Amino acid sequence: MKIAEVVATYPPRFGGMGGVCHHCAMQLSRRGHDVTVFTVAFSPDAPPPEDALPGIEVRRLRPLFRCGDGGLIPQLFSQLKPFPVIHLHFPAYGAAEFAYLAARLRRQRYLVTYHMDSFGDTWLKSAMHRVYDGFWTRLIVGRADAIYGPSREYLRTTRAAPYLRWDRYADILHAGVDPERFRPRPKMDALVQKYGLAGRTVILFVGNLVAFKGLHLLIQAVAKIADPGVVLLVVGSGYSEAEYRRMVVDLKLGEHVVFAGSQPDDLLPHYYNLGDVFVLPSTHSESYGLVILEAMATGLPAVVSALPGPSQLIAEGENGLLFEVGSVQELTTKLAMLLCDPARRRQMGQAARQKAVASYSWDVMGAQLEHELLRLAAGAGGGPARP
Numbered sequence: 001m002k003i004a005e006v007v008a009t010y011p012p013r014f015g016g017m018g019g020v021c022h023h024c025a026m027q028l029s030r031r032g033h034d035v036t037v038f039t040v041a042f043s044p045d046a047p048p049p050e051d052a053l054p055g056i057e058v059r060r061l062r063p064l065f066r067c068g069d070g071g072l073i074p075q076l077f078s079q080l081k082p083f084p085v086i087h088l089h090f091p092a093y094g095a096a097e098f099a100y101l102a103a104r105l106r107r108q109r110y111l112v113t114y115h116m117d118s119f120g121d122t123w124l125k126s127a128m129h130r131v132y133d134g135f136w137t138r139l140i141v142g143r144a145d146a147i148y149g150p151s152r153e154y155l156r157t158t159r160a161a162p163y164l165r166w167d168r169y170a171d172i173l174h175a176g177v178d179p180e181r182f183r184p185r186p187k188m189d190a191l192v193q194k195y196g197l198a199g200r201t202v203i204l205f206v207g208n209l210v211a212f213k214g215l216h217l218l219i220q221a222v223a224k225i226a227d228p229g230v231v232l233l234v235v236g237s238g239y240s241e242a243e244y245r246r247m248v249v250d251l252k253l254g255e256h257v258v259f260a261g262s263q264p265d266d267l268l269p270h271y272y273n274l275g276d277v278f279v280l281p282s283t284h285s286e287s288y289g290l291v292i293l294e295a296m297a298t299g300l301p302a303v304v305s306a307l308p309g310p311s312q313l314i315a316e317g318e319n320g321l322l323f324e325v326g327s328v329q330e331l332t333t334k335l336a337m338l339l340c341d342p343a344r345r346r347q348m349g350q351a352a353r354q355k356a357v358a359s360y361s362w363d364v365m366g367a368q369l370e371h372e373l374l375r376l377a378a379g380a381g382g383g384p385a386r387p
Contacts, residue, residue: 001377002034004083006076006099008069008092010039010058011265015069015208016290017115020175021089027366028373029055038079040071040095063094068239070094077102085377086110087369090140091118093132100140109376111170112141114149116287116309117158119212129159138163145376150174150288150309157308158287170372175290176362181269182297184353188270195258197274200231201339204275204300206268206291209238214281214305214326216247221281221332223251230256230339235271237262272298276345277338279303283326286310296320297356301348303334319352 007021018039025035034055041060059079063071070093080086080102088099090112103110120126141147142163148170149155155164192198203222207213215234222232234244234257241259248257263271272278278295280286282305289310292302296313302320304310314320321337323330338345 001085001374002036002083003028003373004080004086004099005035005037005089006080006086006092006095007037007039007089008071008095009042010037010060013042016175016288017089019290020113020115023176023362023365024087024369025056027362028370031366031370033370036083038073038076038095040066040069040073042066061095067093074098080108081106084108085373087113087373088140088144089113089115091115093118096140097136100136100143103145104143109145109379111372111376112144112147113174114141114147114155114158114160114287116285117160119285133159144168146170146372148172148174148372151312153312154287154309170368172368172372173360173365174288175293176360176365177290177293177297177356178362179297179353179357182272182294182356183269184299184349185269185273187273191270191274195231195233195260195274197231197233197258200229201227201277202275203230203232203335203339204235204272204278204295205232205280206235206271206278206294207280209234209236209241209244211240212283212285213238214283215240215244217281217283217326217328217331218279219244219247219251219253219257220328221335222256223253224328224332225336225339227339228255232257233260233271233274234258235260235263235268268294269298272300275300276342277301277303277335279331279335280310281305281323281331282307282310289313292320293356293360296352297360299349299353301338301345301352303331303338305331315351315355317348319348319355 005021005025009015009018011022025037028035036057038059041062061073063073072094076098086099086103120129141160146168278300280289286307287309292313295302304314305325306322316322321334323334
């Protein structure tokens with residue numbers, strides 16, 4: 001079956017939503033489907049090796065204009081015509097609207113994965129989001145043939161909640177992890193030497209350097225801990241990187257914070273293995289936290305802000321710790337508990353690995369996704385009964 005995946009960003013551009021879309025495409029392709037990924041073209045993008053995977057075509061559409069990770073691509077409307085089923089990863093500003101119009105006007109079926117709310121960082125952007133939600137989100141989410149997200153509980157907290165039709169909710173695992181790729185392994189000596197990590201306890205952050213990821217909270221916590229044997233390794237890049245670098249200078253943390261930048265996909269598992277503790281201190285908009293799963297599979301305990309999405313992956317005190325959203329003090333306290341207790345870190349890391357292997361898998365997600373898309377293509381309509 002021909003299946004269209006529509007997403008705002010796609011590898012090699014870093015981001016959890018694009019990573020999930022990529023795995024959706026791979027799983028469907030391996031099951032014999034003809035998959036085309038539609039995404040916005042960003043000039044720095046170079047075609048990754050994944051573009052050449054059998055059964056997957058990636059079309060990077062040039063936008064009329066871009067804003068952040070969004071881009072207006074009206075040509076998407078015509079290019080979606082051959083596809084009986086459209087899988088839309090939302091939000092995708094400038095693309096989602098044309099996917100919706102294509103599906104409704106041509107009576108194509110479409111499934112929405114609602115990844116997260118999107119917030120503006122200025123009053124003007126916030127106002128624009130409210131206007132958008134009142135019109136486009138209401139239509140795109142409310143009229144979807146099926147919808148799923150990180151969890152029912154998370155979706156009930158989103159701005160889209162008033163528009164959701166729960167009778168069309170699909171029980172599909174939001175994201176998974178490859179436990180063979182992300183697994184405990186010896187630290188790569190070249191990386192240890194490159195970043196000066198020998199003999200030091202490493203706090204690991206992996207993600208986009210944007211405000212809602214909360215890296216500023218983690219930097220402040222490292223300053224409070226003030227342990228010469230502790231270093232924060234930051235893997236990723238983004239709009240706020242310059243601000244975070246200035247913050248490190250202002251707090252005189254040059255010896256305690258290392259910015260490694262974005263890393264190629266094949267090296268990412270080795271970067272996870274450099275860590276002793278993983279931290280995701282997001283303040284909002286974090287619906288799931290794929291990086292948490294990758295850290296868990298690597299055998300790292302995770303310290304995570306108690307947002308509805310990420311917190312569902314953590315059993316407090318077993319495979320990680322939760323802290324109050326936005327609280328530097330509580331983050332500092334929870335981090336210190338693990339930094340001073342290597343035995344507890346190892347125990348929690350082993351539990352994290354076991355949970356990732358037992359409960360999360362891209363193969364499980366792929367089977368569930370395929371089943372739902374085939375059901376939609378057959379014109380079954382509706383979905384599981386409302387809980």
